[in-house]
Amino acid sequence: MKSWLVVILPALFLSCSNLLNADDNRVFLQSILIEGNRVTRESHVRSFLTAREGQYYDLDGIIDEINKSRKNLEKTGLFTSIFFNDQLNDDGSLILTIVLREKNYLHFGLAGYLGYEDDEFYSNTSLYMDYKNIFGNSSSLFVEIPFYRDYGLILRYDGLAHPYVYGLGISYRHDYLYDYDAGRIQSRLGYRFTDEVVLGADVHISREDVQSAAALQGHVSPTTSLVFLPYSEFGHVERYTKKVKNWYFLTLSPYAGYNFDSSTFFYGVDGLIDINRDLLLQIVYTLGIHASYQGGTVPFDYLIISDIRGAYHDSRAGGDYLLSFVNSLDFPWPTNNKFHVVGFFDFGFIDAHDQGFIAGGGLGFHWYTKYQDPLVFEVAYGKGFMVNLNKRF
Amino acid sequence: MKKLFLITVIFILLFILSLSSLNGMGQRSNRKSIELSFWHSMSIYQGDALEGLVHEYNESQNRVHIDPVFQGLYGEMKTKLMNAVRTGQTPDIAQVAIEYLDIFIQDGKVEPITDLISDEDRGDILSQFWYSVSRNREVYAYPFNLSVQVLYYNKDAFKRSGLDPDDPPKTWDEVIEYGKILTRDFDNNGTIDQWGVLVSLEGVFGFTPLIRQVGGEFLNEDATAALFNSNAGVKVMELVQNMAHEYEIMPSNWNLFEGTTAFLEGKIVMGPITCAGIKFAEENLPWELGIAPLPYIENKSVLLGGAGLVMLSKSSSRRKAAFDFITWLTQKENSIRWHKETGYLPLRKSAIESFELQGFHKLYPNYRIPVEQLPYSRPPDFTPHLSQIDQIVRYAIEDIMINKKNPKIILDLAAEKTNQILSQREE
Numbered sequence: 001m002k003s004w005l006v007v008i009l010p011a012l013f014l015s016c017s018n019l020l021n022a023d024d025n026r027v028f029l030q031s032i033l034i035e036g037n038r039v040t041r042e043s044h045v046r047s048f049l050t051a052r053e054g055q056y057y058d059l060d061g062i063i064d065e066i067n068k069s070r071k072n073l074e075k076t077g078l079f080t081s082i083f084f085n086d087q088l089n090d091d092g093s094l095i096l097t098i099v100l101r102e103k104n105y106l107h108f109g110l111a112g113y114l115g116y117e118d119d120e121f122y123s124n125t126s127l128y129m130d131y132k133n134i135f136g137n138s139s140s141l142f143v144e145i146p147f148y149r150d151y152g153l154i155l156r157y158d159g160l161a162h163p164y165v166y167g168l169g170i171s172y173r174h175d176y177l178y179d180y181d182a183g184r185i186q187s188r189l190g191y192r193f194t195d196e197v198v199l200g201a202d203v204h205i206s207r208e209d210v211q212s213a214a215a216l217q218g219h220v221s222p223t224t225s226l227v228f229l230p231y232s233e234f235g236h237v238e239r240y241t242k243k244v245k246n247w248y249f250l251t252l253s254p255y256a257g258y259n260f261d262s263s264t265f266f267y268g269v270d271g272l273i274d275i276n277r278d279l280l281l282q283i284v285y286t287l288g289i290h291a292s293y294q295g296g297t298v299p300f301d302y303l304i305i306s307d308i309r310g311a312y313h314d315s316r317a318g319g320d321y322l323l324s325f326v327n328s329l330d331f332p333w334p335t336n337n338k339f340h341v342v343g344f345f346d347f348g349f350i351d352a353h354d355q356g357f358i359a360g361g362g363l364g365f366h367w368y369t370k371y372q373d374p375l376v377f378e379v380a381y382g383k384g385f386m387v388n389l390n391k392r393f
Numbered sequence: 394m395k396k397l398f399l400i401t402v403i404f405i406l407l408f409i410l411s412l413s414s415l416n417g418m419g420q421r422s423n424r425k426s427i428e429l430s431f432w433h434s435m436s437i438y439q440g441d442a443l444e445g446l447v448h449e450y451n452e453s454q455n456r457v458h459i460d461p462v463f464q465g466l467y468g469e470m471k472t473k474l475m476n477a478v479r480t481g482q483t484p485d486i487a488q489v490a491i492e493y494l495d496i497f498i499q500d501g502k503v504e505p506i507t508d509l510i511s512d513e514d515r516g517d518i519l520s521q522f523w524y525s526v527s528r529n530r531e532v533y534a535y536p537f538n539l540s541v542q543v544l545y546y547n548k549d550a551f552k553r554s555g556l557d558p559d560d561p562p563k564t565w566d567e568v569i570e571y572g573k574i575l576t577r578d579f580d581n582n583g584t585i586d587q588w589g590v591l592v593s594l595e596g597v598f599g600f601t602p603l604i605r606q607v608g609g610e611f612l613n614e615d616a617t618a619a620l621f622n623s624n625a626g627v628k629v630m631e632l633v634q635n636m637a638h639e640y641e642i643m644p645s646n647w648n649l650f651e652g653t654t655a656f657l658e659g660k661i662v663m664g665p666i667t668c669a670g671i672k673f674a675e676e677n678l679p680w681e682l683g684i685a686p687l688p689y690i691e692n693k694s695v696l697l698g699g700a701g702l703v704m705l706s707k708s709s710s711r712r713k714a715a716f717d718f719i720t721w722l723t724q725k726e727n728s729i730r731w732h733k734e735t736g737y738l739p740l741r742k743s744a745i746e747s748f749e750l751q752g753f754h755k756l757y758p759n760y761r762i763p764v765e766q767l768p769y770s771r772p773p774d775f776t777p778h779l780s781q782i783d784q785i786v787r788y789a790i791e792d793i794m795i796n797k798k799n800p801k802i803i804l805d806l807a808a809e810k811t812n813q814i815l816s817q818r819e820e
Contacts, residue, residue: 280678
């Protein structure tokens with residue numbers, strides 16, 4: 001019996017002393033408080049936190065959780081400042097207060113190009129409003145009213161219930177040039193697997209009625225279609241800190257659709273990658289490569305269109321494939337880095353009836369306001385002279 | 394054409410709307426009861442960071458509006474402020490380099506603020522920072538942007554030369570050894586394409602910490618005589634002279650500006666530079682930046698430089714408002730933000746110990762190095778004649794470095810001139 005105790009007692013002593021030593025280096029996270037969130041819901045903020053109330057952490061552990069939580073919050077794009085204030089109680093327990101400063105969330109303005117060619121002005125201008133974080137949960141409501149060349153209404157709601165993303169949209173557009181009407185209801189459901197990977201799918205139900213014979217070109221009209229578009233996203237559109245020198249964003253979206261009126265199918269795949277490199281002194285070069293391929297009986301509203309800035313407005317005529325390269329070089333003004341000069345040159349190949357190769361280029365002037373959203377003024381030359389004004393108020 | 398007209402009208406209306414909303418914001422701020430002018434010396438990204446904080450202060454309350462005005466770098470600010478004092482057109486708050494503070498103190502142009510400082514702030518802000526803005530046991534400025542020199546190095550160049558980029562040199566002897574490996578003539582045309590190091594001893598500020606590293610001092614304790622021509626000073630100058638002429642690991646005739654430009658271009662691999670440039674370097678260089686403690690000779694010592702905020706208003710209500718702004722600007726949260734957005738040192742113990750800052754340093758360890766050097770930091774030896782002495786020392790160092798003159802002879806001559814200036818002051 002005694003020999004048994006001789007083994008057990010030292011073992012107990014050792015385990016207790018280990019526990020005591022561990023507690024010396026650990027901190028008990030009593031509570032997490034959120035401050036400064038006038039619009040954003042507290043529950044939404046908490047969904048991005050990885051530190052948990054009521055748990056013990058060692059110093060490295062709590063600092064890692066703070067860094068992870070901050071990164072998650074930074075990537076929401078909702079805040080201009082995130083500060084973790086720590087306060088130790090008399091009993092050594094920790095109260096962590098997250099002090100947030102929110103951006104302004106309502107943007108509206110005028111976007112698009114005004115062009116002049118062959119003694120005629122043209123435009124694809126629209127008025128838009130983008131209300132981000134509308135319900136305090138990163139959701140956004142986007143309203144766009146195109147006018148001049150076409151008219152209509154585009155409404156889209158994008159929500160985030162971390163890690164799920166979802167969306168619902170409805171749009172109607174009448175195009176004067178091709179004399180067609182198109183309406184669409186679309187929904188989205190996605191899941192963010194990691195910081196850099198989102199997988200999901202869109203479903204569209206669309207209806208179109210194309211009157212112009214030139215535009216029709218063998219397509220069946222009117223037609224109602226159901227389209228399934230699984231998508232995957234990798235990387236980030238923007239760097240969340242200027243300390244990141246290289247970043248990219250890749251989307252891949254194969255799709256398939258069924259036209260009810262003609263009992264025909266169509267299919268395609270769309271891929272886009274933006275590769276950004278900070279060369280020196282925050283001069284950023286961006287190469288965007290857009291590749292698209294489609295086949296079957298494609299409704300007019302789903303045809304591949306050119307995405308070359310500065311190219312003639314009618315280059316939107318479709319084809320079976322597209323490969324385009326978008327190049328831009330963003331120079332911050334040396335004496336005022338809120339002002340950027342952006343030169344761009346884009347070119348692409350599109351399988352269309354009369355346009356195998358298209359190119360455009362121009363110069364943009366971007367002024368970053370205190371809300372961190374730029375006022376954009378662009379002059380582009382392709383087959384016409386164009387001015388783009390895009391202001392977020 | 395009717396549609397074009399419509400678009401034009403919409404454009405004009407939208408811009409009028411945006412401009413009127415901007416004007417409206419300005420008008421709101423103008424309704425504040427006290428307007429204070431704030432002259433500062435922060436340019437480019439440091440200016441943006443400072444003006445961002447000022448904007449936030451202005452938005453956070455309705456009593457005081459701060460109007461920040463960039464008045465040039467420290468030297469230009471000193472001249473403008475001296476003129477302003479002469480004409481009685483002083484700003485309410487001015488950012489004055491700690492080495493120029495004596496100029497404004499000696500004639501009573503700046504009054505002490507010792508009594509305004511709370512015990513909490515006195516204990517929380519590091520003692521060497523208070524020391525840098527105090528004279529004769531009175532505090533004349535509030536510590537704000539303070540920095541130490543650290544060793545900047547090009548990690549990519551280390552890798553290319555087979556050196557471990559995470560093992561920078563710790564002593565100046567090691568700098569010489571690394572420099573021999575890093576100094577390269579890539580195209581074998583007889584011209585060095587990459588220099589190992591540049592130690593640009595820019596007058597008092599580059600020379601002082603190295604003298605202290607061998608146990609010497611720049612001036613004596615009551616700043617009445619030069620000590621930089623002691624054996625310690627000679628030893629330092631011989632070391633730097635040898636780097637250029639014996640070991641040929643650094644150019645002998647480049648000033649700090651040339652050196653910094655060459656460093657940005659990757660033509661210099663290592664060099665001591667102020668920590669206030671870390672933010673700029675990290676975000677603007679095309680290669681990976683390494684930061685290491687300033688190498689030492691025998692003892693660790695770094696020079697504390699930078700500026701404090703002085704209050705020049707005579708009106709008590711304006712002084713009270715100015716002090717309210719200054720204490721807001723230097724509180725824990727803003728001290729951390731200032732450190733993150735510029736590289737300047739965090740002022741407060743509470744900031745240094747905070748999880749917020751420790752988390753930041755874990756992500757960006759370059760910023761931690763200057764903070765770790767604080768125990769070895771000291772400001773320069775203060776005298777109202779520091780600018781003149783600085784010029785004398787600069788010329789002396791140029792003579793030693795470019796013309797390969799004997800350090801002892803040249804430093805003795807410089808010390809003689811310095812002593813003359815210091816004795817005039819005594820008279």
